[in-house]
Amino acid sequence: xLSRQANNLYWMSRQIExxxxxxxxxxxxxxxxxxxxxxTDASQSWAEPWALPLIINGxxxxxxxxxxxxxxxxxxxRYMVLDSNNPSSIYSLMRSARxxxxxxxxxxxxxxxxxxxxxxxxxxxxxxxxLDYGGLNEFFEWVKVQSHQFRGVTFGTMLRDEAYQFIRxxxxxxxxxxxxxxxxxxxHTLLPSVSEVGGAVDYYQWSALLRSVSALSSYRRIxxxxxxxxxxxxxxxxxxxxxxSLHACMNSIxxxxxxxxxxxxxEPERLAGELHAQLHYGRVEQIMETGLHEYLMNFLEKxxxxxxxxxxxxxxxxxxxxxxxxxxxxxxxx
Amino acid sequence: MRGADGGxxxxxxxxxxxxxxxPGDFLQQKQREANALYTRLGITFAVxxxxxxxxxxxxxxxxxxxxxxxxxxxxxxGACQRVRALNAFLHxxxxxxxxxxxxxxxxxxxxxxxxxxxxxxxxxVPGKVYVHITGVDIVQTGExxxxxxxxxxxxxxxxxxxxxxxxxxxxxxxxxxxRMAVAPVDHYTDVLLDNLHAVSPSxxxxxxxxxxxxxxxxxxxxxxxxxxxxxxxxxxxxxxLFVANDVVYMRTTEGPQRVDVIYRRIDDDYLDPLAFRPxxxxxxxxxxxxxxxxxxxxxxxxxxxxxxxxxxYLYVPQMIEYYLNEKPIISNVPTYRLGNPDECAHVLDxxxxxxxKEVQGSGGYGMLxxxxxxxxxxxxxxxxxxxxxxxYIAQPTLALSTCPTFSDSGIxxxxxxxxxxxxxxxxxxxxxGGLTRVALREGSLVVNSSQGGGTKDTWVLxxx
Numbered sequence: 001x002l003s004r005q006a007n008n009l010y011w012m013s014r015q016i017e018x019x020x021x022x023x024x025x026x027x028x029x030x031x032x033x034x035x036x037x038x039x040t041d042a043s044q045s046w047a048e049p050w051a052l053p054l055i056i057n058g059x060x061x062x063x064x065x066x067x068x069x070x071x072x073x074x075x076x077x078r079y080m081v082l083d084s085n086n087p088s089s090i091y092s093l094m095r096s097a098r099x100x101x102x103x104x105x106x107x108x109x110x111x112x113x114x115x116x117x118x119x120x121x122x123x124x125x126x127x128x129x130x131l132d133y134g135g136l137n138e139f140f141e142w143v144k145v146q147s148h149q150f151r152g153v154t155f156g157t158m159l160r161d162e163a164y165q166f167i168r169x170x171x172x173x174x175x176x177x178x179x180x181x182x183x184x185x186x187x188h189t190l191l192p193s194v195s196e197v198g199g200a201v202d203y204y205q206w207s208a209l210l211r212s213v214s215a216l217s218s219y220r221r222i223x224x225x226x227x228x229x230x231x232x233x234x235x236x237x238x239x240x241x242x243x244x245s246l247h248a249c250m251n252s253i254x255x256x257x258x259x260x261x262x263x264x265x266x267e268p269e270r271l272a273g274e275l276h277a278q279l280h281y282g283r284v285e286q287i288m289e290t291g292l293h294e295y296l297m298n299f300l301e302k303x304x305x306x307x308x309x310x311x312x313x314x315x316x317x318x319x320x321x322x323x324x325x326x327x328x329x330x331x332x333x334x
Numbered sequence: 335m336r337g338a339d340g341g342x343x344x345x346x347x348x349x350x351x352x353x354x355x356x357p358g359d360f361l362q363q364k365q366r367e368a369n370a371l372y373t374r375l376g377i378t379f380a381v382x383x384x385x386x387x388x389x390x391x392x393x394x395x396x397x398x399x400x401x402x403x404x405x406x407x408x409x410x411x412g413a414c415q416r417v418r419a420l421n422a423f424l425h426x427x428x429x430x431x432x433x434x435x436x437x438x439x440x441x442x443x444x445x446x447x448x449x450x451x452x453x454x455x456x457x458x459v460p461g462k463v464y465v466h467i468t469g470v471d472i473v474q475t476g477e478x479x480x481x482x483x484x485x486x487x488x489x490x491x492x493x494x495x496x497x498x499x500x501x502x503x504x505x506x507x508x509x510x511x512x513r514m515a516v517a518p519v520d521h522y523t524d525v526l527l528d529n530l531h532a533v534s535p536s537x538x539x540x541x542x543x544x545x546x547x548x549x550x551x552x553x554x555x556x557x558x559x560x561x562x563x564x565x566x567x568x569x570x571x572x573x574x575l576f577v578a579n580d581v582v583y584m585r586t587t588e589g590p591q592r593v594d595v596i597y598r599r600i601d602d603d604y605l606d607p608l609a610f611r612p613x614x615x616x617x618x619x620x621x622x623x624x625x626x627x628x629x630x631x632x633x634x635x636x637x638x639x640x641x642x643x644x645x646x647y648l649y650v651p652q653m654i655e656y657y658l659n660e661k662p663i664i665s666n667v668p669t670y671r672l673g674n675p676d677e678c679a680h681v682l683d684x685x686x687x688x689x690x691k692e693v694q695g696s697g698g699y700g701m702l703x704x705x706x707x708x709x710x711x712x713x714x715x716x717x718x719x720x721x722x723x724x725x726y727i728a729q730p731t732l733a734l735s736t737c738p739t740f741s742d743s744g745i746x747x748x749x750x751x752x753x754x755x756x757x758x759x760x761x762x763x764x765x766x767g768g769l770t771r772v773a774l775r776e777g778s779l780v781v782n783s784s785q786g787g788g789t790k791d792t793w794v795l796x797x798x
């Protein structure tokens with residue numbers, strides 16, 4: 001298929017997945033903000049729950065540039081949900097996903113486009129109402145349902161061709177990126193050292209993190225014990241049976257790339273294989289010894305290299321002396 | 335719908351009888367359903383110059399325009415005849431120019447025409463086919479009386495509406511189709527693809543065909559995507575193609591892939607920045623050289639615009655006689671050339687009775703409909719004509735036929751035209767149907783979607 005089309009489909013599904021993850025994160029943040037827990041020390045404002053969505057998405061400086069003054073829930077919500085100038089707001093993500101889909105109608109099924117088109121029309125119709133506090137929960141639920149529904153209609157109607165693979169690839173690349181960032185920010189900002197584990201606040205924060213990836217009840221079923229960071233790390237990094245874990249994502253990514261690269265062995269497949277092996281044969285003790293943060297940063301770096309290789313080989317190949325796709329440490333956007 | 339005696343015409347009788355036993359708000363409800371479906375399906379077009387939104391659904395009317403078999407035969411034969419003559423004309427003006435030497439069409443008018451491409455002189459195109467897709471705009475003025483308004487030979491659009499409107503009607507009124515023998519149109523894209531295969535320069539049994547679009551912001555983008563999807567071929571933009579050693583390739587996830595036939599929906603000017611407009615970012619550098627070498631086929635060919643403006647339109651009846659040795663089956667609308675001082679004087683005297691059009695205008699822009707214009711509009715247009723008379727032609731306002739149309743005040747007559755799509759390649763054919771455009775405003779004669787027009791499904795009856 002055309003590289004441009006693969007690129008649009010890949011980003012379309014990343015955008016949907018990111019919208020879902022953003023909604024999950026904001027939902028959990030909202031729940032956490034209702035807890036009787038407040039940061040009193042101004043120098044610790046990064047631990048204020050409403051700062052988390054910004055830190056996780058690497059948007060803190062952009063946010064402060066356009067929202068001077070103290071951080072409030074209303075402002076963060078507006079910025080992350082409705083701000084059309086923020087390319088990572090749910091509004092912008094859904095708009096871009098639908099725009100990408102609009103140019104790809106020839107490749108998707110009618111149902112898939114209808115689904116994204118209705119989603120966009122509904123969001124646009126919702127406007128400010130999306131942020132009505134009472135309906136906030138309902139709104140985040142709606143976003144998640146949109147994403148579930150799109151994956152469902154894709155799974156249920158689309159030809160199992162290359163286009164399908166690039167759509168799936170986008171979903172899992174975005175999902176693993178999100179899980180890494182989520183885990184890291186909790187560890188980094190809320191738990192400076194493993195010894196400080198314990199207490200009600202920790203409990204709520206870890207359980208919130210698990211809930212944000214729909215993993216709290218899975219945790220209980222698997223461990224039947226209190227929540228510890230080590231187990232959370234194990235669950236979200238190494239367990240292949242949890243659909244949002246890094247291992248589960250890399251299983252899918254590796255499988256897709258083996259399929260896409262079957263004509264010749266290529267760098268993307270090798271990189272994905274390396275990452276996959278690291279998770280498949282990794283142990284949680286090792287991770288904790290290295291340091292969770294170091295481990296995650298290293299993983300994110302490799303994920304970035306993989307994204308670059310996907311560009312070079314599939315999404316943005318360069319045959320003539322043209323400008324290569326820029327790569328950077330910041331979160332990738334289309 | 336009604337004949338001169340006030341009775342329902344034969345070809346509308348079945349539809350009318352069916353409608354009689356429906357409840358009062360039946361049509362209203364169906365119209366709402368249709369509107370909602372079109373919005374949800376995202377069948378849209380962009381309106382240029384409209385800042386408020388880039389997309390809009392084209393208004394769709396749920397009453398079909400019904401054409402009886404004998405009338406269709408005239409339309410079909412007449413449109414195909416024109417396309418055969420126009421193909422012969424294009425081949426001629428880019429080769430021996432016999433029609434110019436014979437003095438039938440003035441040489442200067444062709445050779446100095448902005449759409450004439452001297453670069454195409456002597457270039458042989460496969461099967462001598464220049465216009466693979468033609469939209470012939472036809473109006474009816476009375477029983478069996480048709481006129482051609484214009485021939486669209488560059489990148490005629492609207493065929494997706496012909497196909498989508500039919501799908502919509504079958505969804506809304508399935509039982510009507512079992513009562514009436516409506517000729518199907520769905521095979522249009524199969525015929526199109528077969529014709530495009532037939533003009534491939536490659537001998538491969540599966541030549542690679544693509545649809546080339548200017549991109550998602552083009553007003554007809556929906557249609558480009560629709561056609562590519564229906565034919566099962568790639569929809570490409572200029573940036574997806576590149577030329578190496580005079581061969582066109584597309585960038586794919588599996589490396590470069592050779593392209594044989596391009597159904598392009600980009601104007602000549604923007605096709606190749608090396609050959610035509612150097613500032614074009616839509617085109618493909620080097621594609622014209624590949625074309626001249628015969629390594630790729632473009633549909634329609636480069637330079638067809640010379641035969642589709644309103645000053646050349648005048649000569650199509652002569653072309654039919656010259657190349658085909660036949661009498662035109664459908665006439666032209668009588669047309670005044672304002673470049674001719676006598677005719678110009680006559681037109682300026684009768685401005686309020688005539689329709690004046692820019693020779694190269696399209697889409698209903700740059701035209702004056704005398705009878706419905708204000709004094710100020712008439713005076714303003716008069717000034718524009720006087721500045722450059724040769725840029726205009728004028729035609730009488732025809733007593734355009736009307737067609738029953740659903741409006742706020744029930745079923746009302748509204749003026750319509752018809753654009754059937756003629757395909758050439760293997761042979762010259764058209765599918766039984768076309769795009770019926772309807773002027774939704776009462777009394778209006780302008781059917782363009784950009785000017786408040788809508789569309790209807792067009793039913794050609796196989797039998798009465």
